[in-house]
Amino acid sequence: xxxxxxxxxxxxxxxxxxxxxxxxxxxxxxxxxxxxxxxxxxxxxxxxxxxxxxxxxxxxxxxxxxxxxxxxxxxxxxxxxxxxxxxxxxxxxxxxxxxxxxxxxxxxxxxxxxxxxxxxxxxxxxxxxxxxxxxxxxxxxxxxxxxxxxxxxxxxxxxxxxxxxxxxxxxxxxxxxxxxxxxxxxxxxxxxxxxxxxxxxxxxxxxxxxxxxxxxxxxxxxxxxxxxxxxxxxxxxxxxxxxxxxxxxxxxxxxxxxxxxxxxxxxxxxxxxxxxxxxxxxxxxxxxxxxxxxxxxxxxxxxxxxxxxxxxxxxxxxxxxxxxxxxxxxxxxx
Amino acid sequence: xxxxxxxxxxxxxxxxxxxxxxxxxxxxxxxxxxxxxxxxxxxxxxxxxxxxxxxxxxxxxxxxxxxxxxxxxxxxxxxxxxxxxxxxxxxxxxxxxxxxxxxxxxxxxxxxxxxxxxxxxxxxxxxxxxxxxxxxxxxxxxxxxxxxxxxxxxxxxxxxxxxxxxxxxxxxxxxxxxxxxxxxxxxxxxxxxxxxxxxxxxxxxxxxxxxxxxxxxxxxxxxxxxxxxxxxxxxxxxxxxxxxxxxxxxxxxxxxxxxxxxxxxxxxxxxxxxxxxxxxxxxxxxxxxxxxxxxxxxxxxxxxxxxxxxxxxxxxxxxxxxxxxxxxxxxxxxxxxxxxxxxxxxxxxxxxxxxxxxxxxxxxxxxxxxxxxxxxxxxxxxxxxxxxxxxxxxxxxxxxxxxxxxxxxxxxxxxxxxxxxxxxxxxxxxxxxxxxxxxxxxxxxxxxxxxxxxxxxxxxxxxxxxxxxxxxxxxxxxxxxxxxxxxxxxxxxxxxxxxxxxxxxxxxxxxxxxxxx
Numbered sequence: 134x135x136x137x138x139x140x141x142x143x144x145x146x147x148x149x150x151x152x153x154x155x156x157x158x159x160x161x162x163x164x165x166x167x168x169x170x171x172x173x174x175x176x177x178x179x180x181x182x183x184x185x186x187x188x189x190x191x192x193x194x195x196x197x198x199x200x201x202x203x204x205x206x207x208x209x210x211x212x213x214x215x216x217x218x219x220x221x222x223x224x225x226x227x228x229x230x231x232x233x234x235x236x237x238x239x240x241x242x243x244x245x246x247x248x249x250x251x252x253x254x255x256x257x258x259x260x261x262x263x264x265x266x267x268x269x270x271x272x273x274x275x276x277x278x279x280x281x282x283x284x285x286x287x288x289x290x291x292x293x294x295x296x297x298x299x300x301x302x303x304x305x306x307x308x309x310x311x312x313x314x315x316x317x318x319x320x321x322x323x324x325x326x327x328x329x330x331x332x333x334x335x336x337x338x339x340x341x342x343x344x345x346x347x348x349x350x351x352x353x354x355x356x357x358x359x360x361x362x363x364x365x366x367x368x369x370x371x372x373x374x375x376x377x378x379x380x381x382x383x384x385x386x387x388x389x390x391x392x393x394x395x396x397x398x399x400x401x402x403x404x405x406x407x408x409x410x411x412x413x414x415x416x417x418x419x420x421x422x423x424x425x426x427x428x429x430x431x432x433x434x435x436x437x438x439x440x441x442x443x444x445x446x447x448x449x450x451x452x453x454x455x456x457x458x459x460x461x462x463x464x465x466x467x
Numbered sequence: 468x469x470x471x472x473x474x475x476x477x478x479x480x481x482x483x484x485x486x487x488x489x490x491x492x493x494x495x496x497x498x499x500x501x502x503x504x505x506x507x508x509x510x511x512x513x514x515x516x517x518x519x520x521x522x523x524x525x526x527x528x529x530x531x532x533x534x535x536x537x538x539x540x541x542x543x544x545x546x547x548x549x550x551x552x553x554x555x556x557x558x559x560x561x562x563x564x565x566x567x568x569x570x571x572x573x574x575x576x577x578x579x580x581x582x583x584x585x586x587x588x589x590x591x592x593x594x595x596x597x598x599x600x601x602x603x604x605x606x607x608x609x610x611x612x613x614x615x616x617x618x619x620x621x622x623x624x625x626x627x628x629x630x631x632x633x634x635x636x637x638x639x640x641x642x643x644x645x646x647x648x649x650x651x652x653x654x655x656x657x658x659x660x661x662x663x664x665x666x667x668x669x670x671x672x673x674x675x676x677x678x679x680x681x682x683x684x685x686x687x688x689x690x691x692x693x694x695x696x697x698x699x700x701x702x703x704x705x706x707x708x709x710x711x712x713x714x715x716x717x718x719x720x721x722x723x724x725x726x727x728x729x730x731x732x733x734x735x736x737x738x739x740x741x742x743x744x745x746x747x748x749x750x751x752x753x754x755x756x757x758x759x760x761x762x763x764x765x766x767x768x769x770x771x772x773x774x775x776x777x778x779x780x781x782x783x784x785x786x787x788x789x790x791x792x793x794x795x796x797x798x799x800x801x802x803x804x805x806x807x808x809x810x811x812x813x814x815x816x817x818x819x820x821x822x823x824x825x826x827x828x829x830x831x832x833x834x835x836x837x838x839x840x841x842x843x844x845x846x847x848x849x850x851x852x853x854x855x856x857x858x859x860x861x862x863x864x865x866x867x868x869x870x871x872x873x874x875x876x877x878x879x880x881x882x883x884x885x886x887x888x889x890x891x892x893x894x895x896x897x898x899x900x901x902x903x904x905x906x907x908x909x910x911x912x913x914x915x916x917x918x919x920x921x922x923x924x925x926x927x928x929x930x931x932x933x934x935x936x937x938x939x940x941x942x943x944x945x946x947x948x949x950x951x952x953x954x955x956x957x958x959x960x961x962x963x964x965x966x967x968x969x970x971x972x973x974x975x976x977x978x979x980x981x982x983x984x
């Protein structure tokens with residue numbers, strides 16, 4: 134199926150006029166994408182389009198980068214009377230560089246269908262967008278961030294911790310957290326099965342994480358802390374339920390948004406995981422009393438389009454994530 | 468060392484709690500009997516590989532192939548790699564495949580050879596020790612049905628059954644057909660229950676692993692709009708179709724002793740009937756659903772012998788063309804008797820004698836070498852009670868809800884709508900929902916879902932003995948009649964056609980017709 138695009142002025146009337154010419158539409162969600170970083174614009178659009186292609190939706194792209202001032206592009210299914218097609222989705226790209234919160238809200242309230250959920254992927258953390266972000270919040274059921282999407286440091290994660298503290302009821306997903314699922318699986322698998330191994334998990338004394346950006350390290354540490362009852366005593370240490378210290382070392386290494394390696398030291402053994410030469414495969418092994426031969430695991434579905442899809446398909450609060458986020462917040466003092 | 472948390476909590480892995488992947492199976496060994504056969508190559512080993520890639524296989528797992536063909540472990544691994552290359556949606560890729568292959572082993576031997584079963588036991592014990600498979604064992608019988616009983620007996624005698632396994636669980640997956648008639652099914656069940664409890668037996672019907680089949684439950688019990696009309700007050704009839712374009716392929720020897728009634732109607736199609744006609748279960752657990760499926764099958768009235776010729780139709784394909792390509796007659800297929808009386812097409816009219824479905828006919832049909840591959844359930848609703856639109860209403864079609872199972876996967880509702888214009892012209896239109904486009908997700912092959920469920924101990928999508936037995940009770944009068952009388956009209960439909968005229972006549976007697984294949 135080919136889609137038809139037309140560029141019109143960014144006035145609401147012009148956009149609605151174009152949309153009304155579409156033959157038919159089927160929507161499973163409203164998908165709002167906010168972009169305020171010109172350098173990441175194409176990257177974001179490419180991933181958003183992948184989700185839009187798979188899930189019939191109204192995709193509303195707010196471009197705050199000043200690339201196409203005053204214009205809107207409306208993309209719909211073919212409008213020819215004789216054409217047939219199986220899947221429909223509509224996309225409206227609006228330049229909102231000079232627009233205020235009121236007019237952006239106007240687009241959302243006029244164009245989004247009230248009968249399907251609204252998911253917003255907020256790709257920026259610019260202070261200049263803050264007012265618009267809060268104005269759009271009441272229209273959104275699910276909010277998607279990526280705290281390691283634009284920077285290696287912990288600044289975006291700190292903002293997210295603060296936001297969640299202020300708005301604990303908002304359904305929130307962070308792609309940086311969602312990328313960690315295969316690592317969480319691998320770490321959990323160290324302690325599966327044998328009861329002796331299970332006891333080991335409560336004797337971890339040191340945690341070492343190397344990652345390309347900080348969010349991943351804080352999230353993994355926060356997750357372990359929330360599951361094992363550790364309390365942060367600073368940026369580099371926890372105490373466990375028995376009052377023992379658990380040291381936390383992290384190193385910034387490798388590709389952004391990726392964990393490079395982890396090591397958990399227990400009283401008897403060392404549990405390792407490390408990305409191999411193939412960046413999609415992790416080698417895990419254990420040294421010490423519970424030594425195990427190296428095994429390989431795939432890093433499955435950690436591309437951004439897959440993560441976005443998971444965020445869309447899991448519409449409720451993710452308690453595990455929220456607990457880990459609060460725990461990471463304690464660790465970084467956010 | 469303690470196995471409880473410091474707070475004295477039970478010994479469960481605290482890191483698993485809440486993870487999206489918490490449905491990972493227990494560490495276990497899976498033994499494929501008949502490992503050199505087609506099913507293992509086409510379906511089962513590709514399913515295992517994909518389960519590995521999906522992260523559903525546990526960290527500690529072993530796969531042991533068992534069959535007569537002579538292979539070393541490495542030769543079997545090579546064969547499986549070729550099979551995965553050819554049939555899997557994800558090809559084997561190193562270094563992951565090499566890591567996976569280290570967990571694959573092979574035992575060569577006959578199904579009645581004690582030495583081979585001893586070798587199998589040693590392999591299982593070695594894997595428990597070296598791979599950490601924890602004594603959990605899943606035996607998968609992908610062999611000809613004639614040796615099911617023999618293998619189960621050997622498992623018990625060679626101390627591989629659940630009675631002798633104190634370390635972990637033991638389960639058995641049994642491929643269809645479960646028996647060749649009611650007596651043989653009961654005899655096989657007697658063999659099975661000597662060794663396994665019902666909860667340890669997973670009778671597989673791969674149709675139940677298909678996403679649209681599972682969606683029948685969602686459509687019925689996750690929507691409020693269908694339940695009020697899902698009964699004799701609004702439903703005129705139900706048609707269930709499982710049509711294939713393929714012939715018997717390499718299975719001529721098996722199929723010529725089975726036929727469409729045994730191969731499809733008794734299991735796949737009867738399961739679809741149960742899902743569409745059953746009452747709402749009290750919960751979504753395995754036994755609640757299977758209780759309801761059994762109850763509705765119990766309400767299906769077996770056809771009286773005197774009515775078999777009226778309420779059924781059988782056919783056998785002649786030569787013809789499928790998609791423009793000439794194909795041979797059934798009797799010319801390899802390993803088929805030249806004078807075979809086996810049906811390659813079966814159509815059956817059944818009644819469900821309960822409050823909900825009294826007087827609603829269920830028409831079931833399945834056949835090979837038909838015009839199109841198509842499996843669906845069509846609910847045809849009654850006509851409107853009063854024609855409001857005069858002449859325009861004379862051509863009104865009955866509403867039809869179609870649950871499409873394969874190759875398309877989705878739901879279609881046929882309704883009447885006004886053609887735009889000054890006059891009241893009405894026309895039937897379809898509202899279509901397609902899984903691929905609606906959710907943008909390609910369904911995983913059924914075997915992946917079902918093997919994963921068996922490893923986790925979830926029997927929801929497997930058939931319980933009472934339902935299997937009841938399905939045989941339902942088809943036995945037909946089977947007996949067909950076996951005792953030759954159909955002189957065979958072959959009676961051309962390959963690539965809609966099926967035999969006898970099936971059309973069966974519906975014409977009810978003033979109805981089949982949906983086009």
